[in-house]
Amino acid sequence: MAGVSAPDLQPAPSASTRRVSARVGGIAESATLAVDAKAKALKAAGRPVIGFGAGEPDFPTPDYIVEAAVAAAREPANHRYSPAGGLPALKEAIAAKTLRDSGYEISPADVLVTNGGKQAVYQAFATLLDPGDEVLLPGPYWTTYPEAIRLAGGVPVEVIAGVDQGYKVTVEQLEAARTPRTKVLLFCSPSNPTGAVYTPEETAEVGRWALEHGVWVVTDEIYEHLTYDGAVATPMLSAVPELASTTVVLNGVAKTYAMTGWRVGWLVGPSDVVKAATNLQSHLTSNVANVSQHAAIAALTGDLSAVAALREAFDRRRRTMVSMLAEIDGVVIPTPEGAFYAYPAVQGLLGRTFRGVTPTTSAELAALLLDQAEVAVVPGEAFGPSGYLRLSYALGDADLAEGVGRIQALLAEG
The missing domain is CATH 3.90.1150.10 (Aspartate Aminotransferase, domain 1)
Structure with a gap:
């Protein structure tokens, strides 16, 4: 052992001595x-x-939404716990908003209100994935997606579309990346970070591919109202309704109503998935702040001016x-x-x-x-x-x- 310095003799941290878990330390x-x-x-x-x-x-939250929150803050009922899955009135508003904006019906029972869109992302993957399950991740992708997938035990599989493709992946690329371990496709249109918007035909083609191969879809539609030059943000379940039993829709009020700090998002999906995700949230955070939920009700039940x-x-x-x-x-x-x-x-x-x-x-x-x-x-x-x-x-x-x-x-x- 001559010539070996003291630091070289230090053992690698064991599971019992590691100060931060490998799972969280790797984020x-x-x-x-x-x-x-x-x-x-x-x-x-x-x-x-x-x-x-x-x-x-950079805009303030609209006044009528703020006023709804002020009124809610004065109501003693909102000083208490409420259902972990969300206030019934907000879940009903989300169902009505989905019909209005996306063109299909959902049950309020199949809605989970979350602490912002990020929690909806994490809970969707935590509910769907077992260790080793692969998620096809079209890139460029939002920086949180791969970390949420890894935290849930999944494996993100990048499928990159360059500037020459307008940052939109093709079904040929998805098929080339698919393996027996593929369980989920993450779909985001309009896209963060690129601003790319899949056409209705492109969205339908991706959806039909997922349906054909039994791949779940997690579709993030939080930028649905922010499109330009005649582009149309097509909801995945409007394009391919047959995917309803294997799709989780993510959304929230943050971008549409300038409410990033209010922390209200949601996920919509099959009953068993939403129930399981709600059980997780009951241990993770309980309910979203009631005042924020009432602000979201005002936002969703108002017009889109x-x-x-x-x-x-x-x-x-x-x-x-x-x-x-x-x-x-x-x-x-x-x-x-x-x-x-x-x-x-x-x-x-x-x-x-x-x-x-x-x-x-x-x-x-x-x-x-x-x-x-x-x-x-x-x-x-x-x-x-x-x-x-x-x-x-x-x-x-x-x-x-x-x-x-x-x-x-x-x-x-x-």
């Missing part, structure tokens, strides 16, 4: 929240940072951002048709030198933009392959133009 933090937090910290320290990282509308105003502003900002990014040599930017994100391909910028720095990955490019241009963006590594950036256009017009202008100025030097 990557949310890249989008991390970028947003760093931007806010730098801004608080006096630096004029403009953040394109957060996926939340609030989202119309949001959509108009986002559309204007979308066009500004895309036109400015397209002017940068080395950037390829498809026009997003939904959500509020642009997802430029920046491979043409990698390997070039800007102010003495030569980024070779999109993560390094994002670091350069933050350090030299004081602009925060999320690198493509958070959503799949390197070589891309995600920029949210859910911020004020002036900040948007200033921020992209800084990016233009810095990258013009390379």
Whole structure:
């Protein structure tokens, strides 16, 4: 043993001595929240940072929703526990909203109200997956999806669509990735992070493929009302109603009604799945805050005039951002048709030198933009392959133009 240093003699941590479980210790933090937090910290320290990282509308929650919450807060019944699965009135409102917006009927009993969309994502996978089950994950994908899959014991299988495909996967790609262990397909349209919207025909083709091969579908439809240029967000169960017994629909009020901080999402699915997920939630968090649930009732039972105003502003900002990014040599930017994100391909910028720095990955490019241009963006590594950036256009017009202008100025030097 001569020549072996003391550190080399230390045993590897055993299951009994490990301070943090391998399951939780292996989770990557949310890249989008991390970028947003760093931007806010730098801004608080006096630096004029403009953040394109957060996926939340910059508008206040509409007044009528806030007033419903104020009234609910004064009602003593809302100071107590309520059913773990959600207030009956909210579950009925979700059923009515589904019929209004998606065109098919569901039972309120088949709704689980969750603490935001993220909890709906996790509980869907925790309920459906056994260890080793594979989930086909079209990419670029939202950074939370693979972590939720892994936490549930599943295996995310990336199926990547590049800029040449408009960031939309084909059934041929899905079929090539399918194995005997494939249980679930994750489907998200309009997409976070790319803003891609599958056409009604493309959605139906994906759904029929899943039906043919007995693959469950978890479909995230939280950006359903944010589409542009005539694009249509087609609900999966409207496209292929036969999938009802093997589909879980995820949604929430966060994006449509500028309610990210209220934390109200939901999942809809077959009765046995919803019952099991509700049992899980009864131990995990109990009910969603009653005041937030009453705010969500007001949102869903009102009209969609609030989202119309949001959509108009986002559309204007979308066009500004895309036109400015397209002017940068080395950037390829498809026009997003939904959500509020642009997802430029920046491979043409990698390997070039800007102010003495030569980024070779999109993560390094994002670091350069933050350090030299004081602009925060999320690198493509958070959503799949390197070589891309995600920029949210859910911020004020002036900040948007200033921020992209800084990016233009810095990258013009390379």
